[in-house]
Structure formats: structure tokens, C-alpha cells
Amino acid sequence: MTDTDDSFHVFDTTLRDGAQREGINLTVADKLAIARHLDDFGVGFIEGGWPGANPRDTEFFARAREEITFKHAQLVAFGATRRANAKAAEDPQVKALLDSGAPVITLVAKSHDRHVELALRTTLDENLEMVRDTVAHLTSQGRRVFVDCEHFFDGYRANPEYAKSVVRAASDAGADVVILCDTNGGMLPAQIQAVVATVLADTGARLGIHAQDDTGCAVANTLAAVDAGATHVQCTANGYGERVGNANLFPVVAALELKYGKRVLPEGRLREMTRISHAIAEVVNLTPSTHQPYVGVSAFAHKAGLHASAIKVDPDLYQHTDPALVGNSMRMLVSDMAGRASVELKGKELGVDLGGDRELVGRVVDRVKERELKGYTYEAADASFELLLRSEVKGRPLTYFRVESWRAIVEDRPDGSHANEATVKLWAKGERIVATAEGNGPVNALDRALRVALEKIYPQLAKLDLVDYKVRILEGVHGTQSTTRVLISTTDGSGEWQTVGVAENVIAASWQALEDAYTYGLLRAGVTPAE
């Protein structure tokens, strides 16, 4: 159970509201994996879905109970107040919430008068009765109940007395927290702060906030509600959610811990934030946002040459918080804007001593500029940059093998099946090797042919696994006739590195990135270059 006290709630709804994001489609296994990450991060509550509303969510609750021992979090089931003119105790949707076994239940209630009339099609009084009856029934069954007041802020504008009466009905019936939801996301912080303060004063209920990001202010809106006295914040990992998204869990928690000095996570968990943000992005199969506050790879990256020289004097003059506190790190970017100071710092970061050799540094800068003009990007391909740097330091490329030629063929047959075949001809340790392999695509066939060719000479390559593959078309107005950039992420189980290839077509660019990926893997494994 949680080791932070109950006076402030960090409530995550990635698995329910976050899953509404365009492009996200979670399996039960995905949901279990995300729940583990969120518990590991230390949130107090994990809203898992709507048991009964769809078989996936029902299965999730059943399996979570069996398979996960939560360290910090309590599992929350989401559902609606009972149907109009019925009894909560007899409503099958309400029963499914109890059947989920979740110790906490969030009920969504209408608090905007027009939604009651047009969407729910019942009377304002019956809606209040639905809230009271459902909350009372669930608490009588030993569950803790939170009530989400949907469309609260729009409802408050239209009919403040009715909106407040829903808050009172929920609180009086036994709901522990009543959450004011900016469901359409149109609010700004000053408005949120004023409404939360008034509702708190007028109702005395414990209040929470649920903000959507349609004005780009969801994080600020959440903090404004806290400023006004809310003690429960509903967020989603990486801000996933419908339309623009929800309040992003990570900057909200970071602001509370680092800027407010408020302890909202168990000791030491904030340092895991960057890792957990990226791990969840991996599960939902979305590329982590490079520019996300605190946790993005760019969040503490410095590009300007102007800054780079001053950062050497005192890094704290140029960062708003120590990146290590959120598990991130400062990065110096290599780019044609950065210049010498950046390359020197980058070399230091990679453990390559440039020893104040001005001519060498100048040569590296020139080489980076020349390659970036062709479309290479070393900002996103540290391993390719390190190979370039080491080549310049040594005065010649790091070479483990020398490729003579390669070929890939993709054939679509009349029966709809495909044949993919690649042949690689290369030299390694004085030996000429020709290898052919099939794959499920041309790049995979090339990857396999390269492994087949090299595996006897370099058995270390067996550990290598390609984990991500990105293709970008440069000068994007010519479709398939443009330059192609490929970024490949490779792992050897203990680390991951990125390499880049640029060519006039996707296969040739992939090949370059593959060559760099294997060369870097051999370098990491401590293998001495062939020459």
C-alpha cells in the first residue's frame, strides 16, 4: 500500500482516459505492463478501465488482481451512476464495478444541466438522486468512492447552483473526493482557480481536478486547482488522452515535488520518471515526445554555441532544475550551429579526449557540417557521431569488415506472397565472404545476410538486436524521389545505441545505418578493429 499519506492524491487515468488518444489501442497485456510501470513510479491510484463496459477491461481487472502485487498504488474501476428511475443495487453496470474487486471506484456523474437533459435524457432532480443512490450503494459495499463531475466547468458557467448541487449530493452521500472535470478542455488557469476556490468554499467537499489540454494549459490548470485547494490530481502518462490529451502526469508531479516542495511520490521515485515515461511510450507504441518537459531527450539539450561556452563555467546558470532529479541528463547537441565548444563537451561526454587539439576539433566540426548538409543528423545518432569522432582521432575509419557489394530483391507473386532475398559480399580479417539470406523484407534480408557473413569471425554479433527503425523522407515535397534518412536503434541487452544512414533510397540508407550499428556493437564489445 502507499507510503505517502492520503492528504494528497496522485491519480493516474492513462489506462482509461489516456487510452482515448487517437492512435492508441491497448491489449490486456499492454494494460498490465503500464499498470506495473505506474505502480513502480509510485502513483497513489491507477484507474484501470470500465469493467463491464467492454470485455478487455473486465479481463484486465481479473488479471491485475491475480498477477500484480501493487507496491504503492490502489486499483480503481471507472463506471457511471445508475440508470435513471432504477435502483443502484439492481443496476448491472454498477454490479460489474463491484465484481471487478477494485477497492476504489470512480463514478462519472453529469453536472452540466444541458448534458443531463440532452445526453442523459432525465430530469435534474433524478440525476442528483442517481448520484446519491449509486455512491451510497457502493460505499455500503465497502468501497471507497470518487465522483468525476463531467463537464463541470462548462456546467458551472451555465448553471452554477446546479453544478454545485451535484458536488454536494456526491459528498453528502459518502464520496471521498469530488473531481471537477474540464472535459472539453477550454479553460484557462485563472478561471479554474476562481471556480475551484468558490466551490470549495461553498460546498466544503474534498475536491480534485481533471484537466484536458485543449488550450495547451492542462498542466497549469491542474496546478491552479491545487493552488485553490484541490488535493487530488488526475493525470495521464505523457499526457495521452482524447483530442489534444490530458494533463501530463510527469510535469505535474515534477512541479509539485520540485517547485512546490510537496512530497507526492514515495522517496526516490522521481528519479525514475524519464525511464518510466519512455517505457510507457514503448508499450503504447508511440515514439516518446522528444520535446516533453523534464523527460524528453531534448528537455536538457543545449544547441546554441553561445550557451555551450558559458555552460562550461556553470551549468546551473542554464537549467531550471538538475536533470538528474528526474532521471534525465544534460546533452550537448552536435550541429552546425554549435561549433567547437559543443564538440569538445560532446567528446568529453563520450569519453573521447580531444585534448584541446584545435585543429582536430575544427576537422570534426567541418566533417559534421558537411555530413549534416547531406541530411545526416548526429543529434539523434550518438553512435554514428562517436564513430565519426573516433575516426578523426585515429586518422582513419574504424573498420571491422569491408563491403564489396550487396543486392536485395523483393518479389510479389501472383498468389500474393512475397520473396525477399539479399546477398552480401565482403572482406573480414583477410577473408572474402559471400552470404545470401532471406528475410521478411529487404532490410531484414540484408541484416540476416550480414550476420551470416560475419558470425563466424565475430560471434559477439549474435547478441545484437535491432529494436527500432525509423525512416524520414527529407526535403519532403518530392515523395519517394527525395533523400531518405534511416535511424536504427540497436541493443546488446545492456545498452542501446542509435545510428544513421542517408541515401537516395530507403534500402541503401538502411544499409549504412546497419553497418554503423554493427561496427559500434563490436566497438562496445571491446573487439579490436581489423586494421
Place this chain on the structure above:
Amino acid sequence: MTDTDDSFHVFDTTLRDGAQREGINLTVADKLAIARHLDDFGVGFIEGGWPGANPRDTEFFARAREEITFKHAQLVAFGATRRANAKAAEDPQVKALLDSGAPVITLVAKSHDRHVELALRTTLDENLEMVRDTVAHLTSQGRRVFVDCEHFFDGYRANPEYAKSVVRAASDAGADVVILCDTNGGMLPAQIQAVVATVLADTGARLGIHAQDDTGCAVANTLAAVDAGATHVQCTANGYGERVGNANLFPVVAALELKYGKRVLPEGRLREMTRISHAIAEVVNLTPSTHQPYVGVSAFAHKAGLHASAIKVDPDLYQHTDPALVGNSMRMLVSDMAGRASVELKGKELGVDLGGDRELVGRVVDRVKERELKGYTYEAADASFELLLRSEVKGRPLTYFRVESWRAIVEDRPDGSHANEATVKLWAKGERIVATAEGNGPVNALDRALRVALEKIYPQLAKLDLVDYKVRILEGVHGTQSTTRVLISTTDGSGEWQTVGVAENVIAASWQALEDAYTYGLLRAGVTPAE
């Protein structure tokens, strides 16, 4: 010249501060194109760069003067206060600002005492003198001067009296606006509001705000400064900028116009916002953020089946503003969460009458679910979805040609050159056609072979142009062995459409998306299907 008055400034710094974003590298032509878009949008000021600091920016100012007739905006040159212990009138950096010919100059000044000492390496008094002298010199030459107080908020925390003395020095010497910059981006709205209010009361200077997004609050911070009396906001298109980025121009302007009811753009320009946001993303060669407030393709997209049925009753219950006001539109997403109501609405949006045929709608929903399980995404491929929908309505696929087989070969030769060749065998209007073509890559070769095969029968295809090509690896933990999804954008000059292909390799997936792209192009051109 501007047709909004001077009492409130929308100041854009995409070309200067925005260009610091990781991954952005602008040519002079790019900068000119962006300046035209920003002027078209109606901002009052466009900061173009630092003339004299690098040849690209010097050239930009020279060419902008020659080539662009601004409708709304004034061009602004950015530079620094003069060197310590010298005269502004003799400083070559200051001279370059005048030489740029820009009518407005923004000077960056240090306002944090430690930065003066450690980065600038001069005394606090000399820094004040540098501000006074440089502002006075530039105004004496007939230029309007704004002063950016770098690191103002951190400086104010460390030494509020000194920070304010810099504001006073700038204002007294003739600067029209003094901009308080949250350079490290660590502030929250309540802090910004308190500091701006105090500085305004204590100095009487006209104040502006420049916020970075490191806490995820840059938009809210900008609005908080306006609430406290700032009348000049510095922003960048799409929030581009160093680290996490700058305050995003679009949600700031939208909040001011739609939420504050403040006219900050010329009449009618807000409706161009979505188009201009995407056009600028195209120039900087970054994929437009799908989840950007107001202008993202997801910003008014509805996924949940629950909402979809209620939206039919009254769309305004489910959106915080009318998307047409910002040039965007409501979209219903087709996904396995959406169900019947969404498919019906989507059909209506596409002009396909599903006529309340429950069985037909059910068939479409099933087909979408089955395809999405395989990795297709119709959310991002409206044209492929429309083809699927029309096929189900007709009871058979829309067919203009029938492919027998195809083949693509990529060969890397010992001299480093590549050969790419594709052969397509197909039937169209009863004729069997075999065509071979070369290209700069396998997809391009296939595209060309397909055109060669079809061009005599369907001359309409000559107008089609592939404008974007995206590759996504699904189940991203297996590298090149995973399923591949390709999204292609095609234009015929008057419109653009997206198609999707999914297969075990990138070439086969591209082929599917190409087939759909050509089929949809022929449908748009009004060509009757072959059977």
C-alpha cells in the same frame, strides 16, 4: 503595415529563437518562406535572426528587404548590447544591426547579476551602461528598440533590485518595450503573474513576456503575464525552440482572441491558423504535431463511441470552441472503440450515404476491426477508409486495374552507386501490361513502373504527386522483423489524401499504399471504375 493598433504586440521569434530547436536547420529560403507565412497570419513583428552573427542571417535581412512586401508585420533584427568598456557607436556588432535595415531592433541584455559576472565578465554598473548606451545609440539612428532581459525571472529571485534596475535603464534610455524572459523556463504561472505585476508597478515600463516551456506552462505563463499587465508576447510557431521549446504562438493567439475576446490579429486571420501551422511545419521539415492545441489533426477528433452518439445531438456540448474559427474541423475517428455511431457520422462526412442500413454499418465496423488488428490505421488514412467504405456499399472493390505481380531490385555496386529497378505486371481495361522502370529507390521505381503501365489508359494519373511518405514499424521490439505500416500522402494539385499499407516489409506495404493512392486519385478525378 499592421492594421491592428500598437497597444498590444504579437511578436514572433520562430526565425531566431525557434530555430534553436533540436532538429531544425533553416536555409535562407526556408526563413523567407516562414516570414511570408507569419506575415500572412498577421503577427505584428517577425524577429528574423542576428545579422552579423552569421552569414545566413545577414543574407536573410538583405533578401527579405528585396523580396518581401510585408502586409502586416515589421521585421526585427536581434542583437546584443555593446561590448563592455567600448562605445555603442563604434561596436561592429551594433553596426551590423543598423546595416540590416530592420526598422525594429531587439537587444538582449543581461539582468541576472551572476550572468553579468560569470558569462559577461563585467561589473553590474558597466552592464547598465551597456544597456543605456546601446539603446540610446540605436534610437538616435531612428530605430525602434525592444530590450529582452535574459534570465530575468531567475535574476529577479537572486537580486530583484538589480533586475529592476536593468528594466529601468532600458526604458529610460528609450526602449519601447522591455521583455521579461524566462530563459531557463522553470517558472509557473502564479510566479510569473506576481513578478510582472510588481515590476510593472515599480518601474512603469511597458513590459513584454518571453516564456520557455520547460515546466509545460509556457502558454499559461504568457497569459499570466498578460493578466498582470504585459502588452507584448513573444512566441514561436508550433512552439519550436531550444530544449522543450518556446511559448506556442497559436494557442496564445487563440486564447487571446477566443477566450479573452481581444483582437490581436487582423480581421479573419485566425481562420488561417491551422493551415499556416502546418505550412510552417512543412518548411522546417518536421511532422506537424497531431496533438497540438487548436491546430492538430486530433485537436477536434472524437474517438469514444459514447461521445459519438451524443455529438449527433449537439456538437457544441463536446467542443470548447468552434473548430472552424481556427480553420480546423471536427473529425470522427474510425477505430475499434468507436462503433456504429462513429462510422455513420464518418460516412456522412465523406458523403457516403449509409442510409441507416444497420447490417451494412455492422459490416464496415467488422471490416475496420479486422484490418486494424492487422496494423492498418484508418484514423490517419481517410482515403483508404473511403475506399473500404465504398467497397462495402458496392459489395465489391473499386477497381481500375488488377495487379498480377511486381518485383523490385536494389543493387549496391563496388563503386558505391546503386541500381533500382522495378517491374509491374497488370491488367487494365482488358489489356495485360508489363512495364519496367528505374528509380532512385525501390518504391520510386515501383511508382514509376506503375505510372508507365497505366498512363496511356488513365492520363489523369500524370497530375498525381507523392508529397509525403511515412514508415512505422509496428510491435516495435523486433526491429526489421516486425510488421511495417506505410502512410502515403498524395496530391493532384487541388487536394491531398492519405492512404495506408501494411505488410511484413516496407516495399510490400508501400505498394499497397501506392495502389490505394492511385485508385483514390482516379476516383477523385471522376473516372468510372473498370468493372
